[in-house]
Amino acid sequence: MFFMKKWTIIIDNEFKSNSKPLTLEITEKQVTMLLSVFAIFFTTSIAIIIFAQLNNLNPDALIGIYAKRDYLISSIDTGNRKINDYFTEINKITEYEKRLRTLSNLSVLSEDVRQLGLGGYDFHDDRLAMLDMSTKRLIENVDKRLFQVQNLIDFESKNVKSVNKNLLNEYDLVTHTPSVMPTQGTITSPFGYRKDPFNGRSELHTGIDIANQAAPPVYAPADGKVIFSDYLSGYGKTLKIDHGYGYITVYAHLNKFAVKEGDIVKRHQLIGYMGTTGRSTGTHLHYEVRLFDDKTDPTKYFDNDTTIE
Incomplete structure (x- = not known):
């Protein structure tokens, strides 16, 4: 034998003193049925609302939404x-x-x-x-x-x-590195100790001598600034160019200057002409490269572009 749960609900009207309370008895089965009916009603209401909203979207609007979605996806792929x-x-x-x-x-x-x-x-x-x-x-x-x-x-x-x-x-x-031979000619006296042509004593030759009887032009072997352009005892007409990075080049025995002190020069630019001024035995260029005041062999800086064309 099964026992079914039952609930009693008593409703009393407090405004009427002589009225009898109202008594309702509800079984578990009746409660279940009521909840089922409510659930069906709630679900149906939601479905009706959604259906009504969808009906407000006409077919063209739906096509537009899908078209925009496809376009966005295509744009992302692109x-x-x-x-x-x-x-x-x-x-x-x-x-x-x-x-x-x-x-x-x-x-x-x-x-x-x-x-x-x-x-x-x-x-x-x-x-x-x-x-x-x-x-x-x-x-x-x-x-x-x-x-x-x-x-x-x-x-x-x-x-x-x-x-x-x-x-x-x-x-x-x-x-700014003096890597170009500054004129055309033959190196007749290299850098280093040699017998002085005037007194016959062994002395350090502080540069190289480039000889050419045609007295060709002399060109700057690198970019720099002219810091001296004047006559110098023993050197004759002399130019000095400061190239930066510690490099200074010297051009002695020139016949004529093509630049003056303070001028900014570029590699291959004409700066003067070979001559035989000063303490000289013939037409040539005495060329020096000084690095931080140390006199060095100019030929060690020459690269493949060793002459002026």
């Missing part, structure tokens, strides 16, 4: 392809930067250092919470790749600027 192109171009720049580092005697950055330079990625947007997981991942992936592209561009931009600065410094040093 963006991904462009990002791939950006990565390809950045990789080319990276390889170019590596070659520049090698040419400028700078160490090539390791991949670990490059990865550290990219930084970490952290993305959060509350608006993505309403999207489905597939779309959310698609957008997050595009954002992450854009983040990486931007960081790569910033990283390589700094690297290229650093390498470029080093190359400019190297180029400036090269253009």
